[in-house]
Amino acid sequence: MAKELFYKTKEEIELIRESSLLVGKTLAEVAKLIKPGITTLSLDKVAEEFIRDNKALPAFKGYSGFPNTLCISVNSQVVHGIPSLYELKDGDIISVDCGVLKNKYFGDSAYTFTIGEVKLEVLNLLKVTKESLYIAIEKAVVGCRLGDVSEAVQAHAEKNGYSIVRELVGHGIGQALHESPEVPNYGKKGSGLKLQEGLVIAIEPMVNLGKKAIIQENDGWTIRTADNLASAHFEHTVAIGKEKADILSSFEEIEEVLNNK
Ligand code: MG
Numbered sequence: 001m002a003k004e005l006f007y008k009t010k011e012e013i014e015l016i017r018e019s020s021l022l023v024g025k026t027l028a029e030v031a032k033l034i035k036p037g038i039t040t041l042s043l044d045k046v047a048e049e050f051i052r053d054n055k056a057l058p059a060f061k062g063y064s065g066f067p068n069t070l071c072i073s074v075n076s077q078v079v080h081g082i083p084s085l086y087e088l089k090d091g092d093i094i095s096v097d098c099g100v101l102k103n104k105y106f107g108d109s110a111y112t113f114t115i116g117e118v119k120l121e122v123l124n125l126l127k128v129t130k131e132s133l134y135i136a137i138e139k140a141v142v143g144c145r146l147g148d149v150s151e152a153v154q155a156h157a158e159k160n161g162y163s164i165v166r167e168l169v170g171h172g173i174g175q176a177l178h179e180s181p182e183v184p185n186y187g188k189k190g191s192g193l194k195l196q197e198g199l200v201i202a203i204e205p206m207v208n209l210g211k212k213a214i215i216q217e218n219d220g221w222t223i224r225t226a227d228n229l230a231s232a233h234f235e236h237t238v239a240i241g242k243e244k245a246d247i248l249s250s251f252e253e254i255e256e257v258l259n260n261k
Pocket residue numbers: 097098099108109110204235
């Protein structure tokens with residue numbers, strides 16, 4: 001990742017918003033179809049078609065050779081899962097991560113879904129992971145430092161007895177999918193880059209039910225927990241704000257679908 005920081009104009013931020021909102025709409029299309037028996041590959045096909053129908057490109061397809069539109073990570077898989085003929089079953093959770101490129105700007109967001117009846121301890125992991133994202137977003141304001149964002153995720157997750165994946169981080173986003181700075185989900189309050197208006201970052205807590213250690217599967221992509229316990233992942237693309245962060249992606253359409261299921 002280049003070290004240079006790219007501060008965006010208001011016009012550029014609107015373009016990133018457009019891409020990020022399309023990601024949310026895509027994930028909502030996926031949400032409509034999630035049920036026991038459906039393959040993760042069929043979810044991927046629907047997402048790709050929807051993105052292309054909206055005159056955008058799937059950002060992950062071909063990225064460093066990644067074969068698909070979505071990263072779909074099941075249960076103990078943390079991130080970068082490759083869609084496959086695996087059929088979802090009652091009790092599973094899946095992190096669905098999606099990126100699009102439209103008008104030369106990227107958007108990136110992820111949501112962890114439940115399939116059927118999921119164990120209470122796993123439901124609580126999802127709840128806490130999503131909370132940690134929003135608590136961190138409160139720190140994505142001028143006057144805070146990057147370490148405040150990172151520490152907020154870590155503190156909330158660890159307070160609840162969970163562990164934070166260290167090797168994978170959030171990132172700046174704009175004309176590249178992954179720009180500087182790296183946005184770790186652990187850190188020290190008051191440390192790191194001073195946050196300024198114009199900076200746009202993807203904040204993406206990856207939180208494990210058990211221990212923090214991860215391993216990579218033999219496919220060269222999929223990351224899963226070493227102890228094989230569940231992991232959750234939520235992500236928003238966010239512009240640093242003066243008093244309040246501007247969340248450019250949205251879970252609204254996704255949660256509307258989920259609430260009406
Ligand atoms: Mg993502």
